[in-house]
Amino acid sequence: MCLVLSTSAACTPPASKDGGVAAVDRGGPSAPQAVTTDCVVARIVDGDTIICAPNQRVRLIGMDTPEMRHVPFGRQARDTLAMLVPAGARVQLEPDVERTDRYGRALAYVWRDGMLINWWLVRSGWARTLTVPPNVRYVDQFREAQRAARAEGRGLWDHGTFACGPGAQAGRGC
Numbered sequence: 001m002c003l004v005l006s007t008s009a010a011c012t013p014p015a016s017k018d019g020g021v022a023a024v025d026r027g028g029p030s031a032p033q034a035v036t037t038d039c040v041v042a043r044i045v046d047g048d049t050i051i052c053a054p055n056q057r058v059r060l061i062g063m064d065t066p067e068m069r070h071v072p073f074g075r076q077a078r079d080t081l082a083m084l085v086p087a088g089a090r091v092q093l094e095p096d097v098e099r100t101d102r103y104g105r106a107l108a109y110v111w112r113d114g115m116l117i118n119w120w121l122v123r124s125g126w127a128r129t130l131t132v133p134p135n136v137r138y139v140d141q142f143r144e145a146q147r148a149a150r151a152e153g154r155g156l157w158d159h160g161t162f163a164c165g166p167g168a169q170a171g172r173g174c
Contacts, residue, residue: 125155
């Protein structure tokens with residue numbers, strides 16, 4: 001897995017509109033704060049949902065990505081997540097207070113090789129923060145990551161047509 005991304009790396013995320021690949025610093029949380037469970041990624045559903053083998057649907061918490069129908073942003077977010085945690089990858093799932101959502105999906109922070117994938121998606125600009133109490137363990141780090149991504153024009157923030165959605169109210173998004 002690439003930790004420092006460059007245009008020559010084989011595991012780079014989708015390029016920005018100017019053709020460059022946004023390198024993301026290695027900051028952010030560096031280790032889980034709670035006991036984790038292992039997961040082998042079976043497939044990527046979209047930019048914020050994975051399936052763990054054999055059939056556990058997991059929603060990445062603390063962030064939100066465009067839906068697949070939102071072209072091209074949904075596909076870009078999904079492809080970035082697939083680059084970070086491809087099918088077959090072993091990841092660790094860290095729960096917060098609520099373990100499942102109303103749809104029966106497991107809620108988790110996803111870790112791979114000492115990197116919090118949820119945070120990385122926000123910091124690289126392919127996700128926006130989505131805070132749903134009581135799951136707020138990394139809220140301050142996510143907000144700072146989004147502030148930096150927006151200021152630097154990374155990922156979704158690189159496109160003049162992207163705007164925060166209707167759920168983006170104080171404390172719950174942009």
